[in-house]
Amino acid sequence: MKVGYDLVKEQLFFRQELKERVFWFIHLRWIGAGTAIAITWAAYLGGQSLPILPLNIALVFILFYNTIFLYIGKRLEAFRPREVRPFTVFAHTQISLDLLCLYTLIYFTGGVYSPLLIFVIFHIILAGILLPPLSCYLYGALVIAALGGLVVLQDTGILPLKPVLFQIHLLHYRYGSSGISIPYLTFAAAILISAFLITSVKVSLRTKARSLLDVSHELDLINTKLTALYEMVKEMGSHSDLKGLMDSATRYATRIMGVKGCSIKLLNEDKRTLRFASVYGLSRDYTSKESIDIEKSPINLRIIQGSPYSISHIDEKDYFQYPEDILKEGIASMLCFPLRAEEDSTGILCVYSDKTYRFDEEDTKFFSLMTDLTAMAIENLQSSLARSWFTKKAVHQIRSPLNAIRSMLKTVIGGYVGGLNEKQKELLIRTDRRAELLGNLISDILRFDHDIKAIKRIKFLGLNPSMILKQVVQLYQSEAIEKGIEFKTEIEEIGNTMIGNQELLDEIFSNLVSNAVKYTPRDGLVRINLSMKGENHILFEISDTGIGISQEDIPRLFTEFFRADNAKAIEENGTGLGLIIVKEVVDRLGGSIDVESKIGEGTRFTCILPLSPPLRLYPKG
Amino acid sequence: MSTGRDILIIEDDRDVVNSLRIILESKDFTVRYAYNGKEGYAKIKEKTPDLIILDVMMSTDTEGFDLAYKLRDDPQYRNIPIILETGFTQKMAEDGPERFQHILGESWPVSYFMEKPVDPEKLLSTVQSIIKGVDTPC
Structure with a gap:
């Protein structure tokens, strides 16, 4: 017809x-x-x-x-x-x-x-x-x-x-x-x-x-559905919280299947009850139940055990724990699939229609695919969250004893438990500094992990790079004055024209400016330039009269944890992660960074960034 | 020869407690301690301390905060000064500020912070200035 x-x-x-x-x-x-x-x-x-x-x-x-x-x-x-x-x-x-x-x-x-x-x-x-x-x-x-x-x-x-x-x-x-x-x-x-x-x-x-x-019409429909499914998967992948991911899933599923609503029910820890974890298009009344006892709901039980279920006509009341609610909600048919993670079901994805006999074989096949993709996205995020949680926990566990060690060292160094001779004191002070370095390293690792994740789900806004750079320069001004280092800045007024993220841009500027100040000896000079390059890029240059980097060290500069020997001699407490983060951020923004340097003469970093990052970086919505 | 000033340390790391105790006792403060929030609260009820040094992360990430809020909301205890011992600036850098947004938005339950690991001289000068402030009738 x-x-x-x-x-x-x-x-x-x-x-x-x-x-x-x-x-x-x-x-x-x-x-x-x-x-x-x-x-x-x-x-x-x-x-x-x-x-x-x-x-x-x-x-x-x-x-x-x-x-x-x-x-x-x-x-x-x-x-x-x-x-x-x-x-x-x-x-x-x-x-x-x-x-x-x-x-x-x-x-x-x-x-x-x-x-x-x-x-x-x-x-x-x-x-x-x-x-x-x-x-x-x-x-x-x-x-x-x-x-x-x-x-x-x-x-x-x-x-x-x-x-x-x-x-x-x-x-x-x-x-x-x-x-x-x-x-x-x-x-x-x-x-x-x-x-x-x-x-x-x-x-x-x-x-x-x-x-x-x-x-050709059918192909069009399938194509539209697949495109929407692709969008759905992409959107699900952009979330860093489970609720956000599941809300996207139910919203997209409702739209793609062209139905009244959709829900994700997850199995509680007791493995005997289900709770509504995300709902779209259904009333609060319907979904406000605290939990569904799967023993009392044969359909949910069967789905959790692994068999998909399609109900074309809601008249077999015995199947449900709350049949009158389903009728009241105006649901006439539904299609439910188990969300499977490897062998076990972790929950149920359901779509609801107000028409009877709404779902045919094609719908069922397609929905099965959608359910598997959703289950994979959930599983993926869960394991990534677990990893983050573990990293954080582990860092805390490492830092606690470190803090205790340093507290005790400080107590000893302070002479609160009796006097020390100079030699003892000096060694203990060095011990404390090494312990401090260890603490910084741990912080940097965690920050690195956080930054890399942050880059992936960052929001882009209109930015004024000139202003951000000026703020960074100001921040390091006092440290520079203390060391007698002169700042020469030429910052072109670029205006609010850059699409980017303040934190990321700040990360680039801060790391490079702080390095320049750190590795430039007394009475040195740091030049900072920011200008437009062509119509679509900004050019950021920073050069110093610092210790420089040897030719063989340059290629290793942006690789993890590398610190040049002459840098270590000046600043003990570096971790070598700063430039890796800079490189990562520049890459993510679709820009490039180059370094020229001569030992004992100085270093120049040249960084080119596009005014708008590559399209793939834009978050959805 | 006690100053008569009673300081309560609530901190789950025994070695840190011990260090703090040694430092504070060197200036003749009376030091009591508790290894968790619950025990700490009991000690407060036992006798109201002049100052509390409180760790943030104990058995849970926010145990210290929870106790601080509980004290602030209790008229009997709201005026006890609290030094919050924290790797807070470090944590800000690690977790990103958004994690603390919900706290930053509200009024703080404490007015003093001390970076971990605690520097003995800084600790003493802070404690002394707070105690002095308590001394001054207002």
Whole structure:
């Protein structure tokens, strides 16, 4: 059964065909009439006797109205392209006028014996292609009747007889005898057979075109669904909290399946009750139940045990723990699949419809795929959250004893448990500093983990990079003054034009500025430049007169945990993670960073960042 | 020779408690201690201390905060000064500030913070300035 959209689409398809054909015939007419004029003149000039004047008048008339047709056709296409009726009328006009001219030519070239009679068949074929079968037969009847009329008119002497083309000496006309009926009936039979053949072929072609359209429509639907499913998976992957992920899943599932609502129920720790973890499109009343006891809900039990369930009609009340609620909610059918993580079910994904018998086999298959993808996304996030939790826990566990060690060391160093000699004190102070370094390292590892995760789910806003850089510079100004380091800044006013994230940009600027200050000796110089590079990039340069980096160390600079020997000599408490984070952030923003350096002379970092990050980085919504 | 000033340390790490105790006792404070929030609350009820040094993360991530809020909401105890011992700035850097947003938005239950590991001199000067403030009638 076709409704609305499908029907319109089919009509559009055939209308397009009609339009194309109409223009095609206009082209054919130029060729046909043009060639005919050329032939008549060639024959005439070659000494053949033929009615050159009436033939040419008719042919020129064809060219004339063809010009008008071309104009009308273009106007119709421009102003009323969506209406089918004008094009039908247009097709009728063309065929009628063509036939009229053809009959004029036939009359002047011998009437029923004219060799041009055969051309009538072409027009029947054309009518068959362009118009409905009935019109084709009507044209057939019309041309047969017209030829009959011509014979009668000539027979009765109303129209004078014309000689047959190129057979000027023979007058074949003997009306009233059976002689005339042979060519006439042959002609009539040829016309009717043509009409029959062309309309039959066309009907079968149309049927095929229709089924082709159906297939393409189905493919469209599947394509739309798959695209939506892809969007759903992408959206689910962008969440860092379980609730957000599941809310996306239910919202998308409702939309993609085109249903009333969707829910995710998760199995509680007791493995005996289910709770609504996320719901879309259902009332609060329906989902406010504290938990569903699966022992009392045979359907939920079966689903959790691994078998999907489709309920086409909610009348088997015994299946549910709260059947009256389902009816009250207006749910008429539902489709539920277990969310499987490896062997076990962790919950149930359900879609609900207010129509009975809503879900067919295709829906079931598709929903099964959707459920598996959702289960995978949930599982994925859960394990990543567990990993983060573990890292945090582990870091706390490492830091606690470290803090205790340092508390005790400080107590000893402070002389609260008795005096120390200088040597002892110095060693203990060094011990404390090494312990502090260990603490920093732990912090950096955790920060690194956090930053990498943060980059993935960061929100992008309009930023003013000049302002952010100025703030960073200000932050390090006092440290620089203390060390007698001069800052020379040239910061171009770029305005609020960058799409990015303040934290990330800050991370780049802070790390590089702080490094420059840290590794530049007293009375040094740090130059900081920010400018536009072309229309779409900003260029950030920072150079110092610091200790520099040796050539062999440069390639290792952006790899994890590397610290150059000369850097260690200056600053003991570095962890070597700063530049890795810078590199990671620059990469994520779609930019590039380069470093030039000479030992003992200084270092220059050149960083180019796009004003808008690559599209793949934009978070959804 | 006690100053008569009673300081309660609530902290789950015995070695840290011990260090703090040694430092504070060197300046003649009376030091009591508890290894968790519950025990600490009992000690407060037993005798109201002049100052509490409180660890944030004990058996749960926010045990110290929970106790601080509980005390703030109790008129009897709301005026006891509390030094919150924390790796807070470190934690901010690690977790990102959003984790603490819900706390930052509200009014703080405590007014003094001390970075872990505690620096003895800083601890003493903070404690002394707070105790002095308590001394001053207001």
